[in-house]
Amino acid sequence: GPKVLQIPSHQIIDMGQMVTLNCDPVSNHLYFYWYKQILGQQMEFLVNFYNGKVMEKSKLFKDQFSVERPDGSYFTLKIQPTALEDSAVYFCASSPRQANTGQLYFGEGSKLTVL
Amino acid sequence: GDSVTQTEGPVTVSESESLIINCTYSATSIAYPNLFWYVRYPGEGLQLLLKVITAGQKGSSRGFEATYNKETTSFHLQKASVQESDSAVYYCALGSGGSNAKLTFGKGTKLSVKS
Numbered sequence: 176g177p178k179v180l181q182i183p184s185h186q187i188i189d190m191g192q193m194v195t196l197n198c199d200p201v202s203n204h205l206y207f208y209w210y211k212q213i214l215g216q217q218m219e220f221l222v223n224f225y226n227g228k229v230m231e232k233s234k235l236f237k238d239q240f241s242v243e244r245p246d247g248s249y250f251t252l253k254i255q256p257t258a259l260e261d262s263a264v265y266f267c268a269s270s271p272r273q274a275n276t277g278q279l280y281f282g283e284g285s286k287l288t289v290l
Numbered sequence: 291g292d293s294v295t296q297t298e299g300p301v302t303v304s305e306s307e308s309l310i311i312n313c314t315y316s317a318t319s320i321a322y323p324n325l326f327w328y329v330r331y332p333g334e335g336l337q338l339l340l341k342v343i344t345a346g347q348k349g350s351s352r353g354f355e356a357t358y359n360k361e362t363t364s365f366h367l368q369k370a371s372v373q374e375s376d377s378a379v380y381y382c383a384l385g386s387g388g389s390n391a392k393l394t395f396g397k398g399t400k401l402s403v404k405s
Binding site for chain 1: 294328333334335336337338341381392393394395396397398
């Protein structure tokens, strides 16, 4: 079936550094999402993005977070600067339309470890 | 806020046995949320297993069933006879806030099916 690819699968960085997580969504999908899952907890919504703009974001989407999809390439999540509490697995998802049917397609996740 | 509680794993069953994974929800942002079961097979991204958007209805897919019960606020996942290939992590989720982009997930239940 359709696949969402995430790069890197795992990244270790020092606190205060910048990190960019990349997502290659399903082609022809229009809506993009990031979710965050801290070890042992549930996956939580961060942000969704459409037509070059953030549509909705949660309180977890701190000021240090930003998303973009320049020129229809990767959909990225940037954290600058990183903090210890940013350590988590970040899941990217895409959907062909507003997810009224819940048909989101997820990647396998990017595990971020902040030291 | 919204929340989802599901059977804590791991759950181990033998092949051809029946299975039930409990899921209860609390939706404060919307009276009748849409309900979903997602599944993550080993080495793959999260994918939609089934969904029900109308209270009282039943959804089914790949031999799994779940009924949207608004009286008990439950959406239990059941299968009459599991197979080894059903081994995966199962997530109950609800869509609310007028946009199912902001899915609220349970913590996931890891299922292992023994041959």
